[in-house]
Amino acid sequence: MGTIKRAFLYVARKKGKSILLFFILLIMSTFVLTGLSTQKASQEAQKNLREALGGEFYVSVELSESNPYFRRVDDGEGALDLYTELPVTRDMINAIMEIGGIEKYDASAQTLVSTNLTIFPGNVPLKGELNNKIYARTVAGTENNSFFQSGIMELTEGKHITGNESNAAVISRDMADQNSLQIGDSISLQADEEAEVRIIGIYEIRKPDPAYASVVTYEKLENQIFIDTSALQDLFGDMPMGFYEVAFSVYDPAQLDSIMSEVKGLSAIDWRAFEVAADNQTYLDAAAPLQKLQALVSSIIWVIALVSAVILSLILTMWGRSRIHETGVFLSLGIGKMRIIGQYLAEVLMIAVIAFGCSYFTSSAVAGQLANGLLQQNIPASKEQAAGVTITKKDGFSEDVVVSIKDDSALSDMPSGQDTAPEVEVAADGAEADREQIRVTIDSYNMLQLYLIGIIVIILSVGISSLSVMRLKPREILSKMS
Amino acid sequence: MAVLEMKGICYAYEKGRPILSNINTEFEVGKMYAVLGPSGSGKTTMLSLIGGLDIPQKGEILFNGENISQCGLACHRRSHVSLIFQSYNLIDYMTPMENVALTAKKGVLSLLLRLGLTAEEAKRNVMKLSGGQQQRVAIARALASDTPVILADEPTGNLDGDTAGEITGILKESAHELNKCVIVVTHSNELAAQADVVLNLKRGSLHMA
Ligand SMILES: Nc1ncnc2c1ncn2[C@@H]1O[C@H](COP(=O)(O)OP(=O)(O)OP(=O)(O)O)[C@@H](O)[C@H]1O
Ligand SMILES: [Mg+2]
Numbered sequence: 001m002g003t004i005k006r007a008f009l010y011v012a013r014k015k016g017k018s019i020l021l022f023f024i025l026l027i028m029s030t031f032v033l034t035g036l037s038t039q040k041a042s043q044e045a046q047k048n049l050r051e052a053l054g055g056e057f058y059v060s061v062e063l064s065e066s067n068p069y070f071r072r073v074d075d076g077e078g079a080l081d082l083y084t085e086l087p088v089t090r091d092m093i094n095a096i097m098e099i100g101g102i103e104k105y106d107a108s109a110q111t112l113v114s115t116n117l118t119i120f121p122g123n124v125p126l127k128g129e130l131n132n133k134i135y136a137r138t139v140a141g142t143e144n145n146s147f148f149q150s151g152i153m154e155l156t157e158g159k160h161i162t163g164n165e166s167n168a169a170v171i172s173r174d175m176a177d178q179n180s181l182q183i184g185d186s187i188s189l190q191a192d193e194e195a196e197v198r199i200i201g202i203y204e205i206r207k208p209d210p211a212y213a214s215v216v217t218y219e220k221l222e223n224q225i226f227i228d229t230s231a232l233q234d235l236f237g238d239m240p241m242g243f244y245e246v247a248f249s250v251y252d253p254a255q256l257d258s259i260m261s262e263v264k265g266l267s268a269i270d271w272r273a274f275e276v277a278a279d280n281q282t283y284l285d286a287a288a289p290l291q292k293l294q295a296l297v298s299s300i301i302w303v304i305a306l307v308s309a310v311i312l313s314l315i316l317t318m319w320g321r322s323r324i325h326e327t328g329v330f331l332s333l334g335i336g337k338m339r340i341i342g343q344y345l346a347e348v349l350m351i352a353v354i355a356f357g358c359s360y361f362t363s364s365a366v367a368g369q370l371a372n373g374l375l376q377q378n379i380p381a382s383k384e385q386a387a388g389v390t391i392t393k394k395d396g397f398s399e400d401v402v403v404s405i406k407d408d409s410a411l412s413d414m415p416s417g418q419d420t421a422p423e424v425e426v427a428a429d430g431a432e433a434d435r436e437q438i439r440v441t442i443d444s445y446n447m448l449q450l451y452l453i454g455i456i457v458i459i460l461s462v463g464i465s466s467l468s469v470m471r472l473k474p475r476e477i478l479s480k481m482s
Numbered sequence: 483m484a485v486l487e488m489k490g491i492c493y494a495y496e497k498g499r500p501i502l503s504n505i506n507t508e509f510e511v512g513k514m515y516a517v518l519g520p521s522g523s524g525k526t527t528m529l530s531l532i533g534g535l536d537i538p539q540k541g542e543i544l545f546n547g548e549n550i551s552q553c554g555l556a557c558h559r560r561s562h563v564s565l566i567f568q569s570y571n572l573i574d575y576m577t578p579m580e581n582v583a584l585t586a587k588k589g590v591l592s593l594l595l596r597l598g599l600t601a602e603e604a605k606r607n608v609m610k611l612s613g614g615q616q617q618r619v620a621i622a623r624a625l626a627s628d629t630p631v632i633l634a635d636e637p638t639g640n641l642d643g644d645t646a647g648e649i650t651g652i653l654k655e656s657a658h659e660l661n662k663c664v665i666v667v668t669h670s671n672e673l674a675a676q677a678d679v680v681l682n683l684k685r686g687s688l689h690m691a
């Protein structure tokens with residue numbers, strides 16, 4: 001008779017023990033599976049949070065003597081002019097964008113220019129000449145520019161500046177109407193030299209920013225003219241063209257470090273002239289409670305597995321004593337020790353396969369409740385308020401991010417079919433489409449993990465419980481039993 | 483030729499108190515041996531050495547001329563010898579058929595029927611059989627394993643006179659008709675009277691009666 005057949009007969013005939021073992025294993029696997037699924041949910045929450053928050057790094061000109069292109073020009077009247085002969089050029093930007101994981105970039109530089117256009121006077125007066133100047137904002141592209149990203153401005157006609165055109169401009173609807181300008185018309189701007197730019201797009205002001213309520217003329221939103229780098233070149237003649245700082249945003253802030261080291265490895269860029277700095281503090285702050293939860297859950301899973309192994313070993317050792325007789329008989333029949341242990345192992349595994357399967361249902365019921373409880377324990381521990389953690393980035397480049405947890409009253413309003421799965425919600429405000437909900441669910445990977453952990457625990461327990469019996473000589477076992 | 487041979491066997495549980503001292507005996511197939519001796523003389527000890535349940539401190543046990551440690555004790559127990567005990571030693575969660583099937587695949591039911599169990603009894607839980615019936619199952623299991631040697635330690639010790647007689651008959655038949663070497667440790671003179679060879683274990687040595 002084979003090992004498996006013997007194990008099956010034992011499980012089938014010793015129903016009381018089998019049922020007891022089933023429930024013990026069910027409880028253990030429910031704990032483990034709940035832990036595993038909670039861990040997965042918090043990982044997913046972190047991932048979504050990362051994607052919602054993004055991360056940025058800046059490539060900027062090193063303004064110090066260690067930069068061989070750095071120039072310091074004293075005009076003799078006390079005004080100091082600091083500049084570089086090597087700014088961040090379009091070629092460099094293109095090389096950096098070749099690296100995977102970077103979503104977009106943004107760079108801008110503003111220059112005061114004069115024009116013959118009719119402009120909108122600001123409500124804060126300025127001295128003389130400055131009252132007739134406006135800002136020409138050189139951009140890498142208008143679409144990713146903070147004015148457009150934040151929704152203050154919206155392109156309503158024509159095209160965005162993408163960086164591939166020459167002498168292009170985007171102006172406001174008000175400016176266009178005031179001066180009877182249309183897409184395709186040219187306007188002239190003047191700085192060191194005069195530059196001719198062609199209007200390719202028109203924007204409208206959508207969300208008047210209170211910060212721009214009382215401003216000087218050149219800061220007035222209606223007066224902003226966006227131009228590309230070639231126009232800037234024309235305005236300043238021989239000056240090397242480029243940006244002093246470019247912000248790159250990555251999809252996943254967790255990858256920020258590796259992307260940045262790739263950037264620093266680019267040989268096409270003379271790194272004596274530039275520095276690279278990271279900004280993923282927003283993500284780090286927001287992710288902290290989730291990371292705490294994950295660390296907690298990980299250690300809980302370990303503790304549960306360990307406690308399970310101890311309890312199971314004790315129970316099996318106890319039962320093993322009552323099976324000394326049986327063990328002796330098997331030994332006297334010439335059945336090897338490994339085959340006997342194999343039978344004991346197979347018995348537990350048979351029951352475990354079923355118990356682990358059933359734990360899918362028990363854990364599904366428990367997991368959501370537990371995860372919710374844990375998150376509520378953890379989130380208020382951070383420095384923000386309990387109802388929702390609101391993190392707002394200091395510059396306008398990325399949108400506001402809200403991390404909030406649905407409270408119980410919101411849960412009880414849910415349709416009854418869903419009441420077993422409370423939700424941990426991580427939402428990126430300002431990007432309504434990204435609003436995502438994370439549920440604690442159990443997938444096949446969790447089940448695989450459970451079976452793996454479970455089988456290891458069972459092998460350990462059966463091994464430990466068999467030690468005392470298996471160390472005995474067959475004669476000793478047989479003499480003990482009579 | 484001897485199927486089993488004890489050569490200069492010595493055994494002691496504690497130093498200075500030898501139970502078996504220099505035992506030299508041969509056992510042949512086709513014969514039933516009865517081993518008699520006072521309680522505590524070392525009969526069970528001797529049987530467990532022959533049965534490969536323990537190792538002698540001195541001397542060797544040969545099966546067909548080869549030391550049993552050559553094939554290993556588990557192998558010896560599986561292929562050379564079968565053990566029958568006073569307390570039957572059946573597996574309590576198995577039926578008689580399943581108990582016999584532990585050592586054999588074929589002819590399980592016919593063997594049990596031949597040894598006097600009914601078909602219904604053969605499929606009942608072993609714990610719900612009488613002592614005599616349980617010992618028949620144990621003998622069936624020993625016979626089913628097809629080993630040349632059968633070792634029995636007081637197989638009739640728990641049975642009444644008539645049943646003991648029947649079990650003795652079965653063992654004798656096994657020796658004579660199935661050509662087994664049957665070694666029975668017993669206190670029963672009735673059983674000893676049926677044996678082909680009677681041996682006496684006294685003060686550590688074995689003598690022909
Ligand atoms: N595990 C042990 N440790 C120490 N001494 C033992 C052990 N087992 C048996 N003995 C001793 O060895 C001697 C022989 O025991 P054994 O069981 O072989 O006797 P026996 O002839 O089978 O007796 P019985 O007829 O009563 O079954 C006895 O004196 C016994 O007390
Ligand atoms: Mg004895």
